[in-house]
Amino acid sequence: MTGRSRSGPWYWYVLAAQLVSAGVVTLYVAVAATGAVVTLGDLLTGVVLAVGALLGVAVYPSLFQDAVYVNRTGSEWRPRWWWYFAAGFGVTFLAYGAVRTSGGAGGAAPVVLPFVLVVVSGGVSAVYLYRRHHAVGTP
Numbered sequence: 454m455t456g457r458s459r460s461g462p463w464y465w466y467v468l469a470a471q472l473v474s475a476g477v478v479t480l481y482v483a484v485a486a487t488g489a490v491v492t493l494g495d496l497l498t499g500v501v502l503a504v505g506a507l508l509g510v511a512v513y514p515s516l517f518q519d520a521v522y523v524n525r526t527g528s529e530w531r532p533r534w535w536w537y538f539a540a541g542f543g544v545t546f547l548a549y550g551a552v553r554t555s556g557g558a559g560g561a562a563p564v565v566l567p568f569v570l571v572v573v574s575g576g577v578s579a580v581y582l583y584r585r586h587h588a589v590g591t592p
Contacts, residue, residue: 461522465585465592467515468578471508475575478505482568493564506567509574513538516581523589530588532581541577545570 481501485491491498520534548569552562586592 461518462591464515464519464522465582467508467511468519468582469592471512471571471575471578472582474505474508475571475578478502478568478571482564498564502564502567502571505571509567509570512574512578513541516577519581519585523585526589528589530584532584537577537581541573544573548573 478501481491481498482493485493485495485498516537517534520532523530523532545566549566552565582592
């Protein structure tokens with residue numbers, strides 16, 4: 454093992470990619486909910502949600518690494534990564550609980566839960582990047 458830090462100035466790109474992903478997934482699910490072109494039960498819907506959810510999960514380690522980097526740069530802003538983790542996971546698990554207590558949302562739980570993860574991690578990314586921009590100047 455090396456003593457070199459693995460944090461760096463590029464981790465915020467994952468958060469920016471999640472913002473784009475959240476928009477694309479939201480648009481896709483809205484179209485799929487109408488059933489005009491695709492439906493919520495299509496394989497493509499599962500693939501889109503899986504890719505979005507995987508990127509949504511990758512947001513949290515990337516946010517942690519970027520917060521470590523920003524804290525080491527001497528910026529006046531000291532991001533507290535645990536606030537973002539608590540908000541993101543808290544809202545996602547509250548949604549999970551709401552879906553479970555409502556009887557699985559009429560069988561839509563396999564779509565609702567990954568969608569909530571994508572949207573919530575997109576929101577966490579947006580808030581973090583907004584605060585980062587005002588404090589550090591990048592992005």
